[in-house]
């Protein structure tokens with residue numbers, strides 16, 4: 377082989393290697409960043425990657441509707457109407473879905489796409505495929521550096537679509553499992569609450585209050601979900617408290633009080649084997665701690681896990697505004713005043729601030 381041919385060959389091989397490496401590192405990065413994200417999070421991330429990797433101005437993730445007859449925009453950026461939908465057999469998008477192959481177009485306005493895509497100068501479509509079925513498509517348009525899309529662009533968008541398909545399918549599966557788990561937990565809590573008329577609805581209310589306060593504090597979606605689980609399960613340990621004590625009309629004796637105070641420990645004990653639940657279980661275990669360290673375990677301030685501190689405020693608000701066998705409910709005004717007095721003593725002051733904002737936002741007093 378001549379030297380010039382060799383050089384050419386080597387250059388091509390290096391280019392090929394560089395392109396394979398780019399594709400591989402993209403796949404690796406995506407599998408890392410997409411795992412554990414919500415479906416919305418995955419879509420946003422895919423758009424970011426498509427825009428930066430392919431260098432385009434416009435990108436959209438389309439989902440195939442459950443009825444299989446329509447594609448709708450799930451997430452988009454750039455020159456794309458976020459309400460865009462495509463009925464079956466409407467232009468090139470559906471061709472790409474049906475053939476499960478990418479599609480490139482350089483003269484969008486002159487070809488048949490359905491009118492909605494005609495504002496794009498160039499277009500590249502890649503179907504997103506799960507294990508068994510097509511989930512939708514990724515569309516990118518208006519390449520920055522040139523008029524056309526090249527084979528490397530198709531390969532890279534293909535890699536993004538491949539990883540997106542897997543991640544979205546996993547996220548669906550995760551969501552289904554989570555719903556199943558939540559359903560089971562709710563039934564368990566309802567069964568527990570059905571044993572005493574005093575506790576009916578307490579858990580669902582505390583869960584709502586805690587999540588609202590968490591959102592007010594700017595918690596991310598994952599923390600809010602943990603807060604939901606922790607709240608739903610916070611009194612599960614009462615399953616071990618004798619019913620006579622739970623329903624007692626008069627003041628509790630010292631022994632009875634000691635018995636009922638064990639429920640956070642018992643709750644944590646019941647859930648001990650759920651390894652993924654560590655933070656959730658800590659929220660339950662410490663939900664009766666006091667900010668000043670005078671609670672059951674003597675944890676003080678930020679030593680008390682965050683979920684437990686929020687739960688404590690939500691729990692107190694519901695308990696004080698509900699009838700109990702040994703006392704009638706307090707008015708919301710009195711309860712809020714009392715909780716403000718105990719800010720920095722029983723409750724985390726920052727959480728009381730968020731609680732007061734929540735009270736204001738929802739006009740809870742009226």
Ligand SMILES: [Fe+2]
Nearest residue numbers: 610611639663
């Ligand atoms: Fe409790």
